[in-house]
Amino acid sequence: MNSTIDRIDSTRIELRREGRHYTGIKISPGNRPDIWNLRSGNTPDTAWIYRDGRLDEWPVEGYIENQGRYCIGPRFEGTRLSRIIADGKLDLSCLRKVLAAHELIFSSQKEPEHFDASSVFLLNDGGVMVFSPSMAEKQRACFSEEELLQVYQAFRHPDIRGPRSAAYSFSLLACIALTGRHPFIAGHSLAVSDSGELRERMRRAEFVSLRLMRPELYRDTVEYIDKILDGSTDNPDLSRLHDLLEKVETEAAPALSQADLLRMRSLARRRERRIHRHSILRRFFHRYRIPLTISGILIIAGALLTANLLQKASVPPPTRGLNPEQVVGLFYESMNRLDHDTMDACTTAGAGNRYIESAVRLTVITRVTKAYSVGGPPPFLSAQEWIDSGLPPLEQGQFVFGAADISIRQMTEAEFLVTYIFVQPAGGDLEEAEQSIRIDVSEHTERVRLRRDKEDYRIYSLETEEIREIDSFRELKNE
Numbered sequence: 001m002n003s004t005i006d007r008i009d010s011t012r013i014e015l016r017r018e019g020r021h022y023t024g025i026k027i028s029p030g031n032r033p034d035i036w037n038l039r040s041g042n043t044p045d046t047a048w049i050y051r052d053g054r055l056d057e058w059p060v061e062g063y064i065e066n067q068g069r070y071c072i073g074p075r076f077e078g079t080r081l082s083r084i085i086a087d088g089k090l091d092l093s094c095l096r097k098v099l100a101a102h103e104l105i106f107s108s109q110k111e112p113e114h115f116d117a118s119s120v121f122l123l124n125d126g127g128v129m130v131f132s133p134s135m136a137e138k139q140r141a142c143f144s145e146e147e148l149l150q151v152y153q154a155f156r157h158p159d160i161r162g163p164r165s166a167a168y169s170f171s172l173l174a175c176i177a178l179t180g181r182h183p184f185i186a187g188h189s190l191a192v193s194d195s196g197e198l199r200e201r202m203r204r205a206e207f208v209s210l211r212l213m214r215p216e217l218y219r220d221t222v223e224y225i226d227k228i229l230d231g232s233t234d235n236p237d238l239s240r241l242h243d244l245l246e247k248v249e250t251e252a253a254p255a256l257s258q259a260d261l262l263r264m265r266s267l268a269r270r271r272e273r274r275i276h277r278h279s280i281l282r283r284f285f286h287r288y289r290i291p292l293t294i295s296g297i298l299i300i301a302g303a304l305l306t307a308n309l310l311q312k313a314s315v316p317p318p319t320r321g322l323n324p325e326q327v328v329g330l331f332y333e334s335m336n337r338l339d340h341d342t343m344d345a346c347t348t349a350g351a352g353n354r355y356i357e358s359a360v361r362l363t364v365i366t367r368v369t370k371a372y373s374v375g376g377p378p379p380f381l382s383a384q385e386w387i388d389s390g391l392p393p394l395e396q397g398q399f400v401f402g403a404a405d406i407s408i409r410q411m412t413e414a415e416f417l418v419t420y421i422f423v424q425p426a427g428g429d430l431e432e433a434e435q436s437i438r439i440d441v442s443e444h445t446e447r448v449r450l451r452r453d454k455e456d457y458r459i460y461s462l463e464t465e466e467i468r469e470i471d472s473f474r475e476l477k478n479e
Helices: 081-086 092-107 133-141 143-151 163-179 192-204 218-232 238-250 259-286 296-315 324-335 340-345 352-370 383-390 431-436 474-479
Strands: 004-009 012-017 021-026 037-038 047-051 054-058 061-063 068-073 078-080 120-123 128-131 379-380 399-412 415-425 439-453 456-469
Touching: 004 456, 012 068, 021 133, 037 474, 054 092, 078 081, 081 120, 081 143, 092 120, 092 128, 092 163, 092 238, 128 133, 133 192, 143 379, 163 218, 163 238, 218 238, 259 352, 324 340, 324 352, 324 415, 324 439, 324 456, 340 352, 352 399, 383 415, 399 431, 399 439
Parallel strands: 379 399
Antiparallel strands: 004 012, 012 021, 021 068, 037 061, 047 054, 047 128, 061 068, 078 120, 120 128, 399 415, 415 439, 439 456
């Protein structure tokens, strides 16, 4: 007998047969023609529906082959949890309902403690549907690599299994519900090429803690979630997590002073910048792991990080006592020394980040090149040094970076127009700097604004007014 099939998404169909409506869940890829089989005997392919504190089974009534194998059961309408997360619509009410469903499934010992955001549906009638682990695993085999990363791997620790895995996933989702962002993903999307970095951040617990992101919430709630994500609690309890989330949703936390809130947000921004820099270092070392030994990598990275921490802890900011124009000059002059710490100290609110990140990468390239090269020219030349030397030709492995002929014009007390010659590796590809002797040269005009941050002036806005490409050395020499 003919069936009418509508495809809802890559692993779900709606089927009409003999006047009845069914939903089908894909459990195996393939391209066989339509074949309908009635269910016979016990099958691990089942799911549970949670409503009003009660669990009911979603029975599998048969199977059909239609560009893959689908298990068929009573029709249900709802939205996949991973889609709700991707659309930015996950809130505490939704998360607590999903958490309650899993608590009941686990406590009833109907299934082992397992969580898969792609196998949970928020039903239109208010219920929650959860696939059995067996059925969820079969469905995952039908996802592409990119889909699997987006709907499953992004919410699970790569090394944790058993009860702690579910607690970890729900704590991660709590962060998303409370902050609107994934604690281990910098942007709004995740590519397959980013999967290794995601796993490393989870293993190293490199995230901005919820205590810093949402300091106004109950301290015991955010600290418990942070401890689960950083691995410092041995026996995470889903029931306690549920109670703490309910407390956040239903009770007002004690108010923090404005000074405390500002301090927490400042710490959060610093932590985020530090994580981003660690990520840059990791990508570089991964790319060049063949010519570098593990010991060499650890020594260089450790020296960089230790020097940064010691300097910041013991030395006053380099902007201390400087007027606004001197801070602007210090920022641009520091580019010629690849002094990313001083550049960072001169800025706030993300101003100049593209220049700071370039200086970080080139610092690493310079130190690694020096460590593993015997003799030869210095790998780095500052823009001012290169121009003052008469634009000498570069040797293989050399690069030029920085600002030359800096001109600072004051517009108001804390606003300046800065014009300079900017030099960088050709195409701005800093990771190819040690392989290319081609460079890009351009004249930049930027509007720089400062404000007082405690005792010091810092740049909070750096806007490009004009960029004029300089196509030849002759034009540069004639200026």
